[in-house]
Amino acid sequence: MRLVTVRIDGATRAGRVSGDEIVLLDAPDVRAVLEAGSVADGRLPVAEAGGSVALESADLAPLIPAPDKIVCVGSNYMDHILETGKQPPPYPIYFAKFRGALTGPRDPMCLPAPDVSVNADWEAELALIIGKPVRNITEGEALDAIAGCAVLNDLSVRDWQMRTTQFLAGKAFERSTPLGPALVTADEVGDGTGLDISCTVDGVVKQSSNTSQLVFGPAKLISDLSTIITLMPGDVIATGTPGGVGAARDPQEWLTPGAVVRTAIEGLGELVNTCIVD
Amino acid sequence: MRLVTVRIDGATRAGRVSGDEIVLLDAPDVRAVLEAGSVADGRLPVAEAGGSVALESADLAPLIPAPDKIVCVGSNYMDHILETGKQPPPYPIYFAKFRGALTGPRDPMCLPAPDVSVNADWEAELALIIGKPVRNITEGEALDAIAGCAVLNDLSVRDWQMRTTQFLAGKAFERSTPLGPALVTADEVGDGTGLDISCTVDGVVKQSSNTSQLVFGPAKLISDLSTIITLMPGDVIATGTPGGVGAARDPQEWLTPGAVVRTAIEGLGELVNTCIVD
Numbered sequence: 001m002r003l004v005t006v007r008i009d010g011a012t013r014a015g016r017v018s019g020d021e022i023v024l025l026d027a028p029d030v031r032a033v034l035e036a037g038s039v040a041d042g043r044l045p046v047a048e049a050g051g052s053v054a055l056e057s058a059d060l061a062p063l064i065p066a067p068d069k070i071v072c073v074g075s076n077y078m079d080h081i082l083e084t085g086k087q088p089p090p091y092p093i094y095f096a097k098f099r100g101a102l103t104g105p106r107d108p109m110c111l112p113a114p115d116v117s118v119n120a121d122w123e124a125e126l127a128l129i130i131g132k133p134v135r136n137i138t139e140g141e142a143l144d145a146i147a148g149c150a151v152l153n154d155l156s157v158r159d160w161q162m163r164t165t166q167f168l169a170g171k172a173f174e175r176s177t178p179l180g181p182a183l184v185t186a187d188e189v190g191d192g193t194g195l196d197i198s199c200t201v202d203g204v205v206k207q208s209s210n211t212s213q214l215v216f217g218p219a220k221l222i223s224d225l226s227t228i229i230t231l232m233p234g235d236v237i238a239t240g241t242p243g244g245v246g247a248a249r250d251p252q253e254w255l256t257p258g259a260v261v262r263t264a265i266e267g268l269g270e271l272v273n274t275c276i277v278d
Numbered sequence: 279m280r281l282v283t284v285r286i287d288g289a290t291r292a293g294r295v296s297g298d299e300i301v302l303l304d305a306p307d308v309r310a311v312l313e314a315g316s317v318a319d320g321r322l323p324v325a326e327a328g329g330s331v332a333l334e335s336a337d338l339a340p341l342i343p344a345p346d347k348i349v350c351v352g353s354n355y356m357d358h359i360l361e362t363g364k365q366p367p368p369y370p371i372y373f374a375k376f377r378g379a380l381t382g383p384r385d386p387m388c389l390p391a392p393d394v395s396v397n398a399d400w401e402a403e404l405a406l407i408i409g410k411p412v413r414n415i416t417e418g419e420a421l422d423a424i425a426g427c428a429v430l431n432d433l434s435v436r437d438w439q440m441r442t443t444q445f446l447a448g449k450a451f452e453r454s455t456p457l458g459p460a461l462v463t464a465d466e467v468g469d470g471t472g473l474d475i476s477c478t479v480d481g482v483v484k485q486s487s488n489t490s491q492l493v494f495g496p497a498k499l500i501s502d503l504s505t506i507i508t509l510m511p512g513d514v515i516a517t518g519t520p521g522g523v524g525a526a527r528d529p530q531e532w533l534t535p536g537a538v539v540r541t542a543i544e545g546l547g548e549l550v551n552t553c554i555v556d
Contacts, residue, residue, distance in 0.1 A: 069376050074444065093442040096374035098347050100507050116505055135452070160506070164371040166352065167444060174413070174507045227394055228438070229378050229452045 001042045002182040002269075003148075005029040007059040007104075016044065017182060021052040030183050031064045031234030034131050034147050042187040062102035063150050063180040064129065068232045070097040071225060072125075072154055072171065076240025077213045083248040092216045092224055095167045097154070097177060097238070105151075105180030105271045109261060110278030112157055112173055120176075120255040120275070123154040123241035124199035124207050124263045126192045128218050129183050130235040134226050142222035145231060148185040149192035151271050152238045153178050153199065153263040155255075158247045174278060178263065178271040179236065189267055191218040196266040197242060201259055209242030211265070279320045280460040280547075281426075283307040285337040285382075294322065295460060299330040308461050309342045309512030312409050312425050320465040340380035341428050341458040342407065346510045348375040349503060350403075350432055350449065354518025355491045361526040370494045370502055373445045375432070375455060375516070383429075383458030383549045387539060388556030390435055390451055398454075398533040398553070401432035401519035402477035402485050402541045404470045406496050407461050408513040412504050420500035423509060426463040427470035429549050430516045431456050431477065431541040433533075436525045452556060456541065456549040457514065467545055469496040474544040475520060479537055487520030489543070 002017035006024075014033045015022035026049045027033045037045025074093035075081050081088055103109060111120045131147030155177055161170025189195075192211055199207040216224075221237055246253035255261065255275045264270035280295035286302075292311045293300035304327045305311045315323025352371035353359050359366055381387060389398045409425030433455055439448025467473075470489055477485040494502075499515055524531035533539065533553050542548035 068378070071446075074442075089442055091441045091447075093444050094446045095444045096376070096446055098374070098507060100346070100510075112505075163369045164352075164367055165443060166371050166373045168349075168372045168374055169369075169506060172506050227390075228447060228450050229376060232378075 001039065001185045001188070003030050003033060003039065004180065004182045005061040005063055005065060006053060007061050008053065012061045012065055017055060020055050022055050022058055024049040024051045029061070029065050031067065034233035038131055039147050040131050040186040042185050060104045060106055060180055062104050063183055064234045064236055065102065066099050067234050067236045070099065070236045070238065072097055072238040073216065073221060073240040074167065076215050077209060077242040078215060079209055079213055079243035080241055080245070083243040088215050092221055095171060098172050100174050101172050101177045103175040103178050105178050107175070107178065107273060108276040109155060109178060109273035110173065110175040111255060111257060111275050113277055117157045117159050118254055119158040121156045121158050121246040122199050122201060122206060122255065122261055123156055123245060124197050125152045125154050125238045125241050126197060126211050126265055127152040127179060128192060128237040128239060130231045131233055133230050133232050135230040137223055137226045139219040139223040142219040143191055145222050146186050146191055146218060148183045149189045149268055150180055150183055151263050151265045151268050153261060153271055154238050154241060178273050180271060181269045184268050193217055195268070198264050199244070200262045201255065207242050207244035213242060214239060279317065279463045279466070281308050281311060281317065282458065282460045283339040283341055283343060284331060285339050286331065290339045290343055291327070295333060298333050300333050300336055302327040302329045307339070307343050309345065312511035316409055317425050318409055318464040320463050338382045338384055338458055340382050341461055342512045342514055343380065344377050345512050345514045348377065348514045348516065350375055350516040351494065351499060351518040352445065354493050355487060355520040356493060357487055357491055357521035358519055361521040366493050370499055373449060376450050378452050379450045379455045381453040381456050383456050385456065385551060386554040387433060387456060387551035388451065388453040389533060389535060389553050391555055395435045395437050396532055397436040399434045399436050399524040400477045400479060400484060400533065400539055401434055401523060402475050403430045403432050403516045403519050404475060404489050404543060405430040405457060406470060406515040406517060408509045409511055411508050411510055413508040415501055415504045417497040417501040420497040421469055423500050424464050424469055424496060426461045427467045427546055428458055428461055429541050429543045429546050431539060431549055432516050432519060456551050458549060459547045462546050471495060473546070476542050477522070478540045479533065485520050485522035491520060492517060
């Protein structure tokens with residue numbers, strides 16, 4: 001099952017993808033669907049609302065417009081670690097992103113104004129979407145907490161990210177981070193490992209890897225985070241990016257206004273975002 | 279004016295402190311009051327709801343139970359920087375805390391279980407509470423964005439904070455971070471600078487400083503953050519902690535179950551929290 005959040009009449013509405021249609025559901029967004037009950041087995045915990053919209057022309061909102069938490073993971077692909085000249089970390093490296101950083105899967109991807117930064121970079125990532133509240137769970141229990149998976153691009157403003165020890169400043173720029181296009185439920189996609197992942201900019205492949213390269217996999221991340229805090233339905237875990245980011249290229253490459261970024265994961269679909277200056 | 283969020287009948291309610299009473303307001307919490315309009319001039323944008331409760335025995339919730347954002351600032355007091363052997367940073371060091379980390383001003387302060395960590399540390403902080411949406415504002419405009427100030431203790435699980443380069447893991451433990459007791463509006467407290475700040479553990483003074491020691495003051499922090507993302511009513515900026523934390527002592531000191539932590543700022547009141555294992 002594929003679930004989306006779509007903008008209609010100035011509000012949002014959850015929907016289920018059925019062929020080339022989105023069947024509207026009785027919930028304002030996908031987080032509300034997950035709060036109503038489990039979708040991991042491919043069944044819907046909410047009713048259909050009546051009505052549908054065409055998938056191709058739908059105005060898709062960020063899959064989870066307002067998550068309780070967005071947890072990002074740094075240095076979590078072996079190939080990305082190698083390109084940045086580092087060692088695999090002994091523990092997962094977590095940082096946060098605020099919900100205001102999210103944007104829709106077909107929306108513009110907002111870059112900072114040129115006088116703020118010209119160092120915006122792409123980061124294709126597998127996003128795990130949590131399906132139920134969990135705290136202090138083992139790795140063996142962790143996969144049951146996954147509602148499904150989606151695609152995220154963790155746009156990174158590198159000079160702001162690296163101007164201090166803490167990444168947050170470069171990871172939270174408003175409407176910079178597309179999330180979607182759909183929640184593909186766990187009965188279809190499992191924990192999202194073993195899938196090809198890529199990012200192209202203006203048709204040129206910049207990142208091409210496989211989620212099997214994750215250093216810390218979904219079960220480890222969920223179990224470890226649940227030691228700290230209760231993960232909630234609709235929480236987003238961005239699991240890190242593979243090699244090929246612009247900052248690690250020689251010469252370095254950055255996103256510029258008008259660039260079209262395609263972020264894709266096998267079986268999950270793709271984000272297509274045109275860069276604009278916010 | 280002093281505003282609080284109080285738990286009543288299984289829900290929360292905003293209130294205005296009047297002598298030894300809390301006059302209940304027609305809003306579920308202080309964030310909702312701020313979303314209804316400005317309080318910076320000491321006027322209320324919502325009506326009284328009828329009824330009051332005694333301040334002394336009230337069950338106070340976290341001042342803002344569910345902020346859109348909690349931004350914390352590291353290494354922002356000159357005396358704390360000196361005790362950790364560092365230099366003042368060239369830019370503010372930001373990291374995030376999730377709303378689930380908050381606890382009430384008189385609630386237990388939850389420590390990790392001993393097999394998770396025994397390195398929980400105190401951090402008394404001035405919290406700025408944002409009063410209106412602001413983006414891309416100058417330092418000159420920034421003070422108008424402050425609804426008022428409160429007290430926060432940024433409980434820090436040091437081994438988890440320092441196990442990677444990113445602090446989040448040690449800063450987000452559930453129900454660890456008291457916020458309150460009240461929002462003291464900006465007409466009374468200004469931007470919160472020039473106030474004595476302290477933390478005592480079991481009656482022993484551990485931190486004693488003044489918010490004039492801030493390296494990056496409120497106007498700079500708000501202006502800088504507004505470059506990244508829109509600050510929203512009820513957003514919390516924890517401005518950093520002064521010297522005297524347990525990790526910097528010789529020998530190091532940690533919070534243990536049963537310890538009573540008092541976190542106070544001149545004119546803003548105090549948090550009194552007993553440590554428990556969560």
